[in-house]
Amino acid sequence: MTSSETSASAFSSSDTAALERQAEVEQPVTLEQIWNENHRRSSVDWISKSGYKRVCLQFPDDYLPHSNAISVGLKELLATEDVKVFILADTTYGSCCVDEIAAAHVDADSVIHFGNACRSRASRLPVLYLYPELPLDVNVLLGKLQGLRAESKDRQVCVYLDIGYQHVYGEQLKKQLSEVLEPKELLLELFPPIEAESTTTKETTNLERICIFIGADNQRFANLSLTAPAAVQWHIYDGSSDSFSSKNPLTAQFIRRRYFHIEKCKDAQTLGLIVATLSAEGYLDVVTRLQTMAKGRGIKTQLISVGRINPAKLANFLEIDCFVLIGCPFNNMYDSKEYYKPIVSVFEAEMALNPAWHMRYPEAYVTDFKQLLPEGRSFLPFDAADIPENDVSLVSGRLRGVVNDSLETAGDPASLALATQAKMALMTTDTGLSFEDRTWQGLDPALGQTEPAKLQQGLSGIPINYSHQ
Secondary structure, eight states: HHHHHHHHHTTTTTHHHHHHHOOOOOSSHHHHHHSSSHHHHHHHHHHHTTOOEEEEEEGGGGGGGGHHHHHHHHHHHHOOOOOOOEEEOSSSOTSSSSSSSHHTTTTTTTEESOOOOOOOOOOSOOOOEEEEOOOOHHHHHHHHHGGGGHHHTTEEEEEEEEEGGGOOOHHHHHHHHHHOOSSEEEEESSOSSSSSSSSGGSOOOOOOOEEEEEEEEHHHHHHHHHHOOOOSSSEETTTTTTTTEEOOSSSHHHHHHHHHHHHHHHOEEEEEEEOOSSSSHHHHHHHHHHHHHHHHTEEEEEEEEOOOHHHHHHHOOOOOOOEEEEOOOTSOOOTTTTSOEEEEEEEHHHHHHHHGGOOOOSSOOOOGGGGGGGTSSTOOOOOGGOOSSEOOTTTTOOOESTTHHHHTTTOGGGGGGOOOOTOOOBBBOOOOOOOGGOOOOOOOOOSSEEEEEEOOOOOOOEETTTTOO
């Protein structure tokens, strides 16, 4: 491959990328697990009582083999009612988010969402969430938890049920868990919760917490384990394999990597705000807040909406130094080395741009950007006057902050760099590209300078048999 072909491949996907894209596949499910009598009764009652007439069924990638059978079955159950059913097979951003944009294309008045769900509050359409019902051997689970009895005493134990096991939720399971673990306090929670409010917002005691997740080591567990801190580590019981393991999500390596990205966000001269949701409530308020904080630091912002992101798409924005992903709680963390510029979450951008977070270590990671707004539990007011005038980058050694404005107007960008103590040489950094620095400005229309072309009859018909051939 030549150098020109290599550079071109960085900015575009191959023609087979769409076919080779890895699907969002979790544990394989059967039709009975995702469409049993409970699912059918819930769907029919919900549609009939509300009088919905145009219903969209949204499926993740691994549910698509069963989508037609579910659609046909629902139509048969609603045969006496004038209801149209549509299948949403390809979501705009992620399968966990309700795709209200695709539903609007068919003028839908409701959505039934299957499988993984972030439960971000939809702003346009009513939604019914249907989760799979995976088998769980409670006796095996209790046997695995026997080893945690000594660790659980005099502590608070929080047991979270993943979406596949929420059908076993109840007082009977809570009683059995209490008898086995003998904790000071036991909480049995659903994740994602049935209510719109996250379980992590509930007030808890000051007891040390032991956290147990009944489900697979998936994105939902990663989200929960970062937002709900445990005493020492998390325990995971995977019902599909009857395996029991422990994991500490907040490792030193993870924290160092995220704080490095926060520093890169502080150093950025241009931030790209990627809107990865058009349905989650409050995303426009977050965009406005990020633009205000960036402007207070003299940082330019660009608003971007490109659907599902990938390295090829973002590589086209050469002038952007760091991206901020505004997405749902399950779709806002990208730590892949394939991307050319760092991608931070809204919370990490808040820590970088808001001086109120300076020298403040958060109690837990915030994945839901609504919690950073004035009504949220992690809101800290922004005041541009609190931005330090003599702020030094820990990555590049350059001065940054409000003092940069006066230096840049002096016409000496090099003066923003610090001199090293050894050779007293000025440090230089890559300032990136800006639109005005580009040599290619697009096609020149040359209005009024060229002769108009004559109108001619174009081709018609189908490509294999044009009418003139």
